[in-house]
Amino acid sequence: MYKKIFLDAPNVGELEKKYLNNAIDSGYVSSVGPFVAEFEAEFAKLLGVKKAVSTQSGTTAIHMVLHELGVGKGDEVIVPALTFIASINPVLYVNAKPVFVDIDPVTWNIDAAAVEKAITDKTKVIIAVHLYGNPCNMDQILRIAKKHNIYVIEDAAESLGAKYNGNYTGTLGDFGCFSFNGNKVITTGGGGMIVGNSPKKLEHIKFLANQAKDRSNESYHPEIGFNDRMTNIEAALGLAQLKRLEGFLKKKERFNEIYRNELKSIKKISFQETLTNANSSYWLVCILLKDIDIPLLQSNLKNKGVTTRRIFMPIVEFPPYKRYKNHDYKNSYRIYERGLCLPCSTLNSEDDIYSACKILKGCLR
Numbered sequence: 001m002y003k004k005i006f007l008d009a010p011n012v013g014e015l016e017k018k019y020l021n022n023a024i025d026s027g028y029v030s031s032v033g034p035f036v037a038e039f040e041a042e043f044a045k046l047l048g049v050k051k052a053v054s055t056q057s058g059t060t061a062i063h064m065v066l067h068e069l070g071v072g073k074g075d076e077v078i079v080p081a082l083t084f085i086a087s088i089n090p091v092l093y094v095n096a097k098p099v100f101v102d103i104d105p106v107t108w109n110i111d112a113a114a115v116e117k118a119i120t121d122k123t124k125v126i127i128a129v130h131l132y133g134n135p136c137n138m139d140q141i142l143r144i145a146k147k148h149n150i151y152v153i154e155d156a157a158e159s160l161g162a163k164y165n166g167n168y169t170g171t172l173g174d175f176g177c178f179s180f181n182g183n184k185v186i187t188t189g190g191g192g193m194i195v196g197n198s199p200k201k202l203e204h205i206k207f208l209a210n211q212a213k214d215r216s217n218e219s220y221h222p223e224i225g226f227n228d229r230m231t232n233i234e235a236a237l238g239l240a241q242l243k244r245l246e247g248f249l250k251k252k253e254r255f256n257e258i259y260r261n262e263l264k265s266i267k268k269i270s271f272q273e274t275l276t277n278a279n280s281s282y283w284l285v286c287i288l289l290k291d292i293d294i295p296l297l298q299s300n301l302k303n304k305g306v307t308t309r310r311i312f313m314p315i316v317e318f319p320p321y322k323r324y325k326n327h328d329y330k331n332s333y334r335i336y337e338r339g340l341c342l343p344c345s346t347l348n349s350e351d352d353i354y355s356a357c358k359i360l361k362g363c364l365r
């Protein structure tokens with residue numbers, strides 16, 4: 001029998017149970033309750049920003065930001081072809097047009113040169129996704145955005161704790177959106193967070209997310225709002241997880257070191273690379289394999305307890321997005337076809353990661 005080595009399973013323990021009990025005992029289980037404000041405040045403090053607004057999910061966070069920016073019909077949003085579907089769906093929720101560009105073959109993130117070429121007078125936003133926790137080249141993206149007067153939304157769903165030029169991802173663009181889905185760096189079960197450089201816009205998002213409920217007269221709703229709030233239960237979980245974040249990040253960084261050391265002699269393997277002025281969250285450590293049948297390798301690994309996941313399929317492959325495919329997206333397809341995400345859950349021990357390397361090497365032999 002092989003021990004199961006987890007890909008991205010959540011690490012929830014005693015501290016979380018204590019905070020959850022506290023929330024339940026307080027009687028505040030829904031969207032009212034002290035944990036929501038405390039989680040937002042602690043999150044903002046950690047990232048060094050003035051304000052953070054919690055949401056129901058990372059998807060909701062991106063949707064709320066696009067809505068707040070007034071992005072809609074006739075507007076174009078530049079996005080990477082390789083990401084999780086949730087980075088892109090909000091663009092269609094607001095009836096804007098996603099303009100897909102290819103990714104950089106080294107970082108696997110949106111290619112700044114391709115972004116610049118894709119800009120038209122309809123471009124309103126660039127969504128920069130820090131894929132698998134690896135920071136985008138924000139200097140280039142912000143320079144282009146400034147030159148053309150375009151907003152930058154960072155999709156930091158996978159990159160909590162990652163840094164670029166010493167600053168946390170999510171705090172570099174106009175807005176940063178985070179996810180606390182069960183498989184992310186920290187979890188609230190399901191949830192998200194928005195940070196940004198406009199306290200006024202964040203305040204308005206908070207208001208809209210709470211059914212646009214008037215503060216002075218709670219039965220009055222002056223705008224069309226949303227029910228996109230985080231609950232006190234979720235925030236209790238989030239606060240406990242936030243206290244453990246540093247430990248999670250250290251562990252993930254160590255897993256990355258182990259993978260690189262143990263697999264460096266295998267010629268068939270190369271890694272997603274991080275820019276020299278950045279640190280990844282190492283949400284998932286991902287590799288490329290040359291001349292290997294990836295599904296077969298995955299199934300062999302699974303039989304020996306090692307859980308892996310294929311790289312995201314380029315979004316232009318999906319029926320609602322095929323009509324936006326306007327070139328070959330060669331890097332995105334190559335990485336999808338050859339790539340593999342390795343086990344990085346903090347439930348694993350360092351020994352588990354050494355075992356995963358040994359088993360992988362055995363399967364490749």
Ligand SMILES: Cc1ncc(COP(=O)(O)O)c(C=O)c1O
Pocket residue numbers: 056057058059060083084086087129155157158178179180181190191192
């Ligand atoms: C890159 C990326 N963007 C957005 C999301 C959406 O987050 P959520 O699942 O919390 O809606 C996720 C994760 O699911 C993601 O990986």
